[in-house]
Amino acid sequence: MIKEVIVVEGRDDITAVKRAVDAEMIAVGGFGINKKVIDKIKEAQKRQGVIVLTDPDFAGEKIRKIISKRVKGIKHAYISQKEGIKDGDIGVENASPESIIRALKKAKYEVKEKREVYTMQDMFYFKLCGHKDSKERRDRLGKELGVGYCNAAQFIARLNNFGITKEEFVKAIDKINKEMNHG
Structure with a gap:
């Protein structure tokens, strides 16, 4: 399982990333990144580390910048526009599991043993x-x-x-x- 918590834009991105890897995720829900979401990302960064994987477009970059400004020391994973495009729509949800894994590897994710402390x-x-x-x-x-x-x-x-x-x-x-x- 990936140690870091992966931050994505929305639910469809979570589905795409879960097809590729086993990881905890946070969806920011687009531009509406409020204090609650930032606090959750800060907590994740403090405990496990964070990798931001947003869409390869203007909105995705803007979200990435907002998070980077407020949460220090995070890692970044990028998919290319070519990897994220399908029927004129661009986003992480369109990327293949291979593209997502390649992006996360470049971000230098760590692997941890899956914890089963709580049931x-x-x-x-x-x-x-x-x-x-x-x-x-x-x-x-x-x-x-x-x-x-x-x-x-x-x-x-x-x-x-x-x-x-x-x-x-x-x-x-x-x-x-x-x-x-x-x-």
């Missing part, structure tokens, strides 16, 4: 799924740990892929339990 059992045990307030608990925990909000399956992946330690996790859970019980 669905943890989600149930800590009431992060299967309970009436699970959604709120994941939302609060995601903010506390800097991994953002998502469904239970994606939450497990982020906890594992962002390298969240059991100690950090339990400390954050304790804080959330206190807040929710005294809120």
Whole structure:
């Protein structure tokens, strides 16, 4: 699995990259890069490193510059316009798995052992799924740990892929339990 978190523009890009490699990803959702997304990228950079892979067009370059200005030390992967064009549409989602792998190799990604520290059992045990307030608990925990909000399956992946330690996790859970019980 690729150690770094790969930052792409949208959902179709995630699908294309997942066909090529096993990696954690963040989609910025185009130009609307807000503070929440930047904070998530900063957290990913701090924990695992980040590789930005945006479309080979004006918008993609603009997004790349915005991220580069706000998050220091990130790596960059590039696909050519020729590799990303299909039916007049240009983007990472049109690139072949081979093109994506070549771009990531040039960005000098690192490989790490896939972590399986957290499981669905943890989600149930800590009431992060299967309970009436699970959604709120994941939302609060995601903010506390800097991994953002998502469904239970994606939450497990982020906890594992962002390298969240059991100690950090339990400390954050304790804080959330206190807040929710005294809120």
